Amino acid sequence: MNHGIAWGAVVALLVGYYVVRQRSSISxxxxxxxxxxxxxxxxxxRLPSSYGDYEFKWFxxxxxxxxxxxxxxxxxxxxxxxxxxQYILKSPLFTISPTLDSTLRMAVGDGTMIRMKGKAHQRxxxxxxxxxxxxxxxxxxxxxxxxxxxxxxxGTAPIDVVPxxxxxxxxxxAGAALGYSLDDLGEEYVVATNQIQVDSSTQTAGDVLAxxxxxxxxxxxxxxxxxxxxxxxxxxxxxxxxxxxxxxxAVKEKHDLVQQGLNIDGDIFxxxxxxxHSNTERVPLTGEEIVNQTQTIxxxxxxxxxxxxxxxxxxxxxxxxxxxxxxxxxxxxxxxxRAEIHSSPGEAGQNGVYDQMPLLNxxxxxxxxxxxxxxxxxxxxxxxxxxxxxxxxxTSPGEQISxxxxxxxxxxxVGIASYHRLESHWGADxxxxxxxxxxxxxxLNADAVGPYANLLAFLTGPHxxxx
Numbered sequence: 001m002n003h004g005i006a007w008g009a010v011v012a013l014l015v016g017y018y019v020v021r022q023r024s025s026i027s028x029x030x031x032x033x034x035x036x037x038x039x040x041x042x043x044x045x046r047l048p049s050s051y052g053d054y055e056f057k058w059f060x061x062x063x064x065x066x067x068x069x070x071x072x073x074x075x076x077x078x079x080x081x082x083x084x085x086q087y088i089l090k091s092p093l094f095t096i097s098p099t100l101d102s103t104l105r106m107a108v109g110d111g112t113m114i115r116m117k118g119k120a121h122q123r124x125x126x127x128x129x130x131x132x133x134x135x136x137x138x139x140x141x142x143x144x145x146x147x148x149x150x151x152x153x154x155g156t157a158p159i160d161v162v163p164x165x166x167x168x169x170x171x172x173x174a175g176a177a178l179g180y181s182l183d184d185l186g187e188e189y190v191v192a193t194n195q196i197q198v199d200s201s202t203q204t205a206g207d208v209l210a211x212x213x214x215x216x217x218x219x220x221x222x223x224x225x226x227x228x229x230x231x232x233x234x235x236x237x238x239x240x241x242x243x244x245x246x247x248x249x250a251v252k253e254k255h256d257l258v259q260q261g262l263n264i265d266g267d268i269f270x271x272x273x274x275x276x277h278s279n280t281e282r283v284p285l286t287g288e289e290i291v292n293q294t295q296t297i298x299x300x301x302x303x304x305x306x307x308x309x310x311x312x313x314x315x316x317x318x319x320x321x322x323x324x325x326x327x328x329x330x331x332x333x334x335x336x337x338r339a340e341i342h343s344s345p346g347e348a349g350q351n352g353v354y355d356q357m358p359l360l361n362x363x364x365x366x367x368x369x370x371x372x373x374x375x376x377x378x379x380x381x382x383x384x385x386x387x388x389x390x391x392x393x394x395t396s397p398g399e400q401i402s403x404x405x406x407x408x409x410x411x412x413x414v415g416i417a418s419y420h421r422l423e424s425h426w427g428a429d430x431x432x433x434x435x436x437x438x439x440x441x442x443x444l445n446a447d448a449v450g451p452y453a454n455l456l457a458f459l460t461g462p463h464x465x466x467x
Contacts, residue, residue: 025407026077028395031067032058040069040076042208051375052417056431059418065393065404068413071212076411077404080418082425083390084404086449088414090461092117094379097411099214099222106226107236108299109244111292114463121462127285128293130275131268132466140267143175161324166197166317170298177297178250179267189242193299195235240295247294251287268297316373323367326433333435337363362438365453369426370433372457375417381410391424416456425454 032054034040044054045068055078058066064081079085088094095117096104104115113124130136147168154164167182170193174180182190214222226233247269254264254273264270275284327334340359354360384407392402406412421430427437437443443454450460458465 025405026067026075026410028397028399029065029067029077029404030062030394030396031069031078032062034069034073037073038071039205039208040071040073042068042071042212043205046208047203047205055415055418056421059415059421063393064391064415064418064422065389070411071209072216074411076413077387077406078413078415078418079387080415080422081389081391082419082422082449084387085414085419085456086460087387088379088412089377089456089459089463091385092462093381093383093385094412095382097215097378097380098219099211100378102214102219102222102226105223106233107240108295109240109292111289112296113293114296117462124285124289124293125462125466127275127289128272128466131271136268136271140172140176144172147172147175162317162321165320169317169320173298175267177268178246178294179270180246180250185246186242189239189246192235192239192242196232196239199232199235243295243298244291247291250294251291255287319367319371319373322371323363326367326370327363333363358439359435362435365438365455366433366435368453368455368457369420372416372420372455374457374459375415377414377416377459379412379414381406381408381412384408387412414456419449419456 032041032044035044041054048054058068058078059080064079065084066078068076068078070076079088101115104112108114113121113128116124151164151168170190171182174182174185178184214225217225227237250269251273254270257264258273258277265274269290272285272290273287276287278284327337337359340357344353344356384405387404387406389402389404392400394400420426423430426443427440429437438453448454450456451458451464
């Protein structure tokens with residue numbers, strides 16, 4: 001038998017089994033019509049000409065909770081309701097999908113914090129917290145200042161800001177996390193990481209279908225598939241392996257410095273290892289546990305849902321780029337920001353100086369609101385449960401409901417970008433870039449959601465971004 005036909009038959013059987021065994025309790029939730037059984041609404045959702053072309057239109061028609069069709073006729077629940085988002089992201093009854101978990105295992109390793117759950121996750125998180133406090137971040141200011149000066153000296157000719165911002169972000173993370181320069185990371189690691197970012201900058205219908213097929217495979221087969229010799233998979237495996245080596249090298253170097261009686265608390269790894277060598281009652285992390293987080297930290301890692309190739313480093317860079325784009329369109333805002341910065345007491349980098357720049361802080365918050373690094377994140381229900389809603393919705397039969405029952409295995413999409421456009425939360429012009437909204441009481445007094453400014457840009461719950 002032709003091998004292609006045989007593999008096609010296997011995939012068809014797996015898809016058929018997957019579709020049959022799925023239960024759906026959300027068929028009564030309203031949503032857009034599906035143009036395709038194979039792709040459902042996923043091409044519209046994930047591959048629009050401009051992000052949100054369909055999502056924000058559906059959001060206006062159906063509200064903060066609606067149903068989408070995934071690939072192979074599967075229902076997906078799209079949620080941007082405030083209370084529902086909190087419940088989904090904080091509850092242990094929702095987890096990342098087996099597909100994403102296997103991908104993270106390949107890309108950032110077995111011992112990474114973002115794959116762990118429960119007490120194991122909490123222990124690692126608590127152990128890493130000292131490296132991500134506000135005071136620690138301020139201590140890295142000289143690193144950021146040096147990188148900023150290099151960007152300033154790059155000339156005045158018009159440029160595409162994304163590449164230099166990407167390099168600057170990567171350099172800043174390397175310096176703050178490991179105490180390394182870009183050269184210290186080695187060309188091989190930088191090239192492999194760049195390859196992943198290049199591959200992840202675009203998606204195709206094939207990528208969408210591959211992700212959907214991955215969900216149909218048993219874990220052992222999915223993990224085997226992720227070891228196929230594709231260019232992206234090879235780059236991801238190489239970057240993960242090299243990051244592990246870099247982390248081990250950094251830890252060894254810092255251990256040696258401690259033996260010489262030298263200070264090592266100039267970067268995150270040094271701060272964490274300093275606890276290992278100190279005689280405190282608190283049980284510190286082991287050197288191996290610190291090393292295991294290297295690739296996660298270097299790629300600003302979170303459980304990103306778009307495809308198995310995506311890394312957040314490039315997305316945070318684009319958040320900054322979009323902020324600069326908005327600034328370039330508003331000369332008056334530029335002048336106001338410049339005046340505020342120049343009139344602020346003290347020098348940039350001093351403790352508390354940035355807290356005294358309200359317009360700058362409002363600009364940062366508005367950029368994160370309208371251009372979050374993650375536009376959405378997916379979760380899978382691990383046990384039948386009921387999702388509460390802050391506002392009731394109308395079902396297809398016309399019934400008003402204030403909660404939604406979801407079954408085990410149901411995929412739920414948390415619409416971060418849509419939540420950031422809730423008019424009830426951000427005002428009637430929520431789809432507009434307007435930093436001044438952050439001076440209004442409706443924003444300041446809103447219910448807390450994420451760790452920063454009521455935004456979901458850094459998620460919420462147990463897997464909230466460190467720092």
